[in-house]
Amino acid sequence: SQTIHQWPATLVQPVGSPLSLECTVEGTSNPNLYWYRQAAGRGLQLLFYSVGIGQISSEVPQNLSASRPQDRQFILSSKKLLLSDSGFYLCAWSVVGVTGELFFGEGSRLTVL
């Protein structure tokens, strides 16, 4: 069966520090991969999605970036965090070309102080 792992689960970072969140999917090949952000009291905002290694589409201009160095690995990064980057970050995957159903990781809560 397929599983998705996301880490770290919680982190507190000072403004201006770097960020790296990792997401790994197991049990499937060539998935679509996604990063969403969920701010307090708000819905989910799509940040990035990837249809293959090295292929990244950005939905919202910001100081975050994403990379897909391997087929089932998706990384969210920042060189310098802002206060507004605080939130709950969710990684998700889907099967290419099917119904589009997303499978989510457990999330990473980022607090920028």
Add this chain to the structure above:
Amino acid sequence: AQSVTQLGSHVSVSEGALVLLRCNYSSSVPPYLFWYVQYPNQGLQLLLKYTTGATLVKGINGFEAEFKKSETSFHLTKPSAHMSDAAEYFCAVTTYNNNDMRFGAGTRLTVKP
């Protein structure tokens, strides 16, 4: 692009009462519609989905939803609420072979004893 609107950011019901969470969608092509549930500090879990075929779809935990094209709606219902149903619920829409799933702002369901 497709979109969804969830009516009511907070819904409160008594245990044993009917649960009704409202979702209206907008899409220029046939939509695929989803309801997800999120418990505190966790990822999203799929409750049910509509792609094609029967317009009344049943999901996990006794939830069901009906796709009504004429009303552009996909409301979520459960005949009798349990305390364990307290969570945040998200309606989402995508289309065939589309990498972009759009989420509503979410509805927080509270169940009173």
